Amino acid sequence: MSKERIQISEALYDIMPSDYQDLVKSATYGKDDRGWKDIGTSKELIEQHSLCAGCPESMAFRYILASLPNPEDTVMVGSTGCTSLVFPMVAVHNIHSLFGNQNAIASGLKRALSVRFPGRVKDVVVLAGDGATVDIGLDMTLQAWFRQEKFTTICFDNELYANTGGQESGLMQKGFVAKMAPVGKLFDKVRLPEIARESGCHYVVNCTVSKPSLVEKVIRNAVHIAREIGPTYLQLYTPCILEIGKNSMEGLQEMRDSEKPTERFAYKEYISDPAKQLLAELAAKDKERKAAAKQLAAQAQAN
Amino acid sequence: MAEIKSVLGTQNKKGQTYTDPWKLLNEAPRTPSFFTGSEVIKEAIRRATCDVMIAYPITPQSEAAALIGELFAEGYVGDYFRGESEFAVMSQCAGAAFGGARVFTTTAGPGTMRAMENFPMWAGARLPIQMIVTCRGINSPLSIQPDTLEIAYLLNTGMLVWHAETAQDFFDWILKGYMVSEEPEVHLPLALCCDGFFVTHTKDVVNLTPADMCLPPYDPYRSPVPCMDMECPPVRMMRDPFVMKSNYISYATHASWQQEIWAAVERSRKHSIHWLNGLIDTENTDADIMIVASGTAVSQGREAIRMLEDEGVRCGLVKVKTIRPWPEEEIREATKNAKHIFVPEFNVTGWLAKEIRATVPNHHRVHAGPHVCGGMTMPPEIIVSEIKTALGMKTFSLAGRGS
Numbered sequence: 001m002s003k004e005r006i007q008i009s010e011a012l013y014d015i016m017p018s019d020y021q022d023l024v025k026s027a028t029y030g031k032d033d034r035g036w037k038d039i040g041t042s043k044e045l046i047e048q049h050s051l052c053a054g055c056p057e058s059m060a061f062r063y064i065l066a067s068l069p070n071p072e073d074t075v076m077v078g079s080t081g082c083t084s085l086v087f088p089m090v091a092v093h094n095i096h097s098l099f100g101n102q103n104a105i106a107s108g109l110k111r112a113l114s115v116r117f118p119g120r121v122k123d124v125v126v127l128a129g130d131g132a133t134v135d136i137g138l139d140m141t142l143q144a145w146f147r148q149e150k151f152t153t154i155c156f157d158n159e160l161y162a163n164t165g166g167q168e169s170g171l172m173q174k175g176f177v178a179k180m181a182p183v184g185k186l187f188d189k190v191r192l193p194e195i196a197r198e199s200g201c202h203y204v205v206n207c208t209v210s211k212p213s214l215v216e217k218v219i220r221n222a223v224h225i226a227r228e229i230g231p232t233y234l235q236l237y238t239p240c241i242l243e244i245g246k247n248s249m250e251g252l253q254e255m256r257d258s259e260k261p262t263e264r265f266a267y268k269e270y271i272s273d274p275a276k277q278l279l280a281e282l283a284a285k286d287k288e289r290k291a292a293a294k295q296l297a298a299q300a301q302a303n
Numbered sequence: 304m305a306e307i308k309s310v311l312g313t314q315n316k317k318g319q320t321y322t323d324p325w326k327l328l329n330e331a332p333r334t335p336s337f338f339t340g341s342e343v344i345k346e347a348i349r350r351a352t353c354d355v356m357i358a359y360p361i362t363p364q365s366e367a368a369a370l371i372g373e374l375f376a377e378g379y380v381g382d383y384f385r386g387e388s389e390f391a392v393m394s395q396c397a398g399a400a401f402g403g404a405r406v407f408t409t410t411a412g413p414g415t416m417r418a419m420e421n422f423p424m425w426a427g428a429r430l431p432i433q434m435i436v437t438c439r440g441i442n443s444p445l446s447i448q449p450d451t452l453e454i455a456y457l458l459n460t461g462m463l464v465w466h467a468e469t470a471q472d473f474f475d476w477i478l479k480g481y482m483v484s485e486e487p488e489v490h491l492p493l494a495l496c497c498d499g500f501f502v503t504h505t506k507d508v509v510n511l512t513p514a515d516m517c518l519p520p521y522d523p524y525r526s527p528v529p530c531m532d533m534e535c536p537p538v539r540m541m542r543d544p545f546v547m548k549s550n551y552i553s554y555a556t557h558a559s560w561q562q563e564i565w566a567a568v569e570r571s572r573k574h575s576i577h578w579l580n581g582l583i584d585t586e587n588t589d590a591d592i593m594i595v596a597s598g599t600a601v602s603q604g605r606e607a608i609r610m611l612e613d614e615g616v617r618c619g620l621v622k623v624k625t626i627r628p629w630p631e632e633e634i635r636e637a638t639k640n641a642k643h644i645f646v647p648e649f650n651v652t653g654w655l656a657k658e659i660r661a662t663v664p665n666h667h668r669v670h671a672g673p674h675v676c677g678g679m680t681m682p683p684e685i686i687v688s689e690i691k692t693a694l695g696m697k698t699f700s701l702a703g704r705g706s
Contacts, residue, residue, distance in 0.1 A: 005534065005535070005536065006536045020536070023536075072533060074533065075402070075532065077398070090537075091537050092537050093529070093531040093532065093533050093537050095398070095401050095531050097394065097397055097401075097421075097424050097428065098394065098420055098424055101391065101394035101397075101421075104386070104390075104392075104394035104395045105394050105397055105398035105401070107386075107395050107398060108396060108397060108398025108399035108400070108404075108406075109398035109401055109531065110398075110402075111355055111382045111399060111402075111404075112354060112355055112398065112399040112400070112403060112404035112406075113402045113403075115354050115355065115381035115382050115404060116354065116402065116403055116404065116532065117532070122533070139388065139391065143386075143387040143391065
């Protein structure tokens with residue numbers, strides 16, 4: 001797969017928006033080893049964003065879009081919330097329809113793409129906030145997993161409703177005082193990673209987005225496993241610095257503090273047996289590919 | 304169109320021939336068959352080249368939804384599954400339509416209400432999904448009986464809303480519905496409504512088109528908005544998301560898009576006239592008394608007209624086939640000679656009478672009734688009685704009224 005489908009007719013080239021020209025010239029579509037290191041060196045698949053300055057979600061967005069293994073055949077599904085401020089500026093097809101129905105949209109979408117493009121890879125990736133994933137949309141989140149729908153669900157967990165001004169959410173920590181939790185949240189943070197495992201997800205990771213290389217790895221794993229085996233779930237801490245009283249440069253430290261071994265975003269991973277086998281196969285292929293490339297380079301040098 | 308033309312005359316994997324839709328519906332031989340309304344839905348979908356059908360149980364549409372599962376098992380439908388609720392099902396339908404599939408679903412009563420948030424979204428996203436609504440009560444205490452109140456809630460969603468009278472209407476309109484819905488200048492969802500049980504669960508003779516002929520497939524690249532399949536460039540659609548912006552550009556964008564949806568409903572008018580042979584059917588429009596109705600109330604009205612004729616009272620009929628687009632001009636013309644316009648309805652509020660009152664001059668001519676609801680049947684005698692009472696004629700006493 002490559003950039004062939006986004007080529008611009010020569011006659012129209014000069015009147016196309018410059019970000020589209022950039023996309024055609026220097027997007028990483030079709031690049032086998034695309035990843036977070038491409039950020040800043042070639043056209044990114046996210047143009048701008050209207051999130052708050054320093055919002056960790058904006059970085060998470062960049063890492064994810066840089067890490068998708070197959071962006072030229074990936075459709076993303078979003079939901080209402082801060083993410084819906086970013087999606088209109090993303091250079092893969094994306095759908096926003098209602099609040100909380102993202103996994104239902106993705107179920108229908110994935111099936112339609114499978115009917116229309118048999119034998120071709122069409123990845124579907126859901127990206128929504130914790131309110132959409134765990135509160136209003138929990139039913140559809142879980143049912144998609146029960147049905148073993150083959151797409152990835154990513155939850156940007158900022159532990160509250162950020163876009164509406166910091167209200168209590170199911171993923172908020174117990175005791176946190178917020179709007180709609182005037183005396184502190186009375187129940188524990190919902191244990192969605194564990195629920196995801198029990199609901200049939202083949203790959204579940206709970207972590208922060210403090211390390212781009214880690215985000216890249218889990219995104220690639222999640223998309224590959226969803227494509228071949230079944231549902232996958234990533235819960236990524238993207239703190240809302242505004243609503244937890246931090247400054248714009250403090251997001252990274254907040255994530256680092258929250259991923260310590262005893263903290264709620266300590267790295268947690270579950271991989272089913274078939275998924276483990278697939279990852280081993282992919283790693284072996286990758287090794288083979290790298291060895292071949294190395295050999296080719298050595299040969300070229302010898303000549 | 305090039306792609307559609309190229310498949311005409313070729314066969315699908317079930318050996319059905321992709322046939323010119325106009326020829327299929329107007330010229331192909333018809334076989335009279337004795338079927339329930341639910342079976343008729345199945346037979347229409349067999350010929351509709353559907354990519355995805357999503358089902359959920361709710362009386363009285365469960366049988367039809369399950370029968371389409373059989374079609375899927377036989378290979379006539381691309382994919383099929385049971386969703387978890389009507390809200391989810393309608394979102395799953397949206398996802399499939401965003402992905403370029405021809406989509407079909409069915410629902411009823413409380414299911415329609417539960418799914419309601421999806422319908423303006425479908426219209427706004429220009430998804431030509433077809434949804435059968437087998438109307439039933441939505442009141443509490445729980446009712447599963449026929450009642451058309453839910454149609455009133457669909458009228459301002461931006462969906463096309465048609466109201467079938469018979470199983471024959473149903474068969475033809477399912478297929479014709481896709482033709483209207485999928486027109487590039489329309490590209491809107493269709494709620495094809497019928498009165499639950501009366502149409503779904505009774506047997507009727509329906510003239511079916513040949514089972515080895517089917518509609519050509521949907522071409523998502525004729526859509527006025529991009530199909531979300533990454534087969535066309537993912538060009539950024541807007542610089543700033545409109546959702547949160549409080550400025551004139553944002554308001555103007557939303558306003559113009561709403562206007563465009565309703566302009567598309569208007570543009571469906573000519574296509575609906577073409578395929579349905581007019582938005583209304585009429586009889587005796589020179590009569591002083593007209594009955595205007597939709598759904599099975601039309602059949603009861605027709606019987607009432609026959610009974611009144613026996614007593615020397617001449618009465619005409621307007622069958623309203625499409626509620627959206629609303630046949631404003633047609634109804635005004637058809638009722639221009641009427642001194643009295645009666646609107647029998649299977650719901651308590653009389654939404655159709657309100658629409659007609661807002662349409663015709665001298666609206667005091669409109670008698671909103673008779674109404675039955677909650678599953679009550681509408682014997683033609685009560686229509687006759689309503690008309691005779693209004694005319695000052697002597698009429699029979701209904702049991703229980705104490706008169």
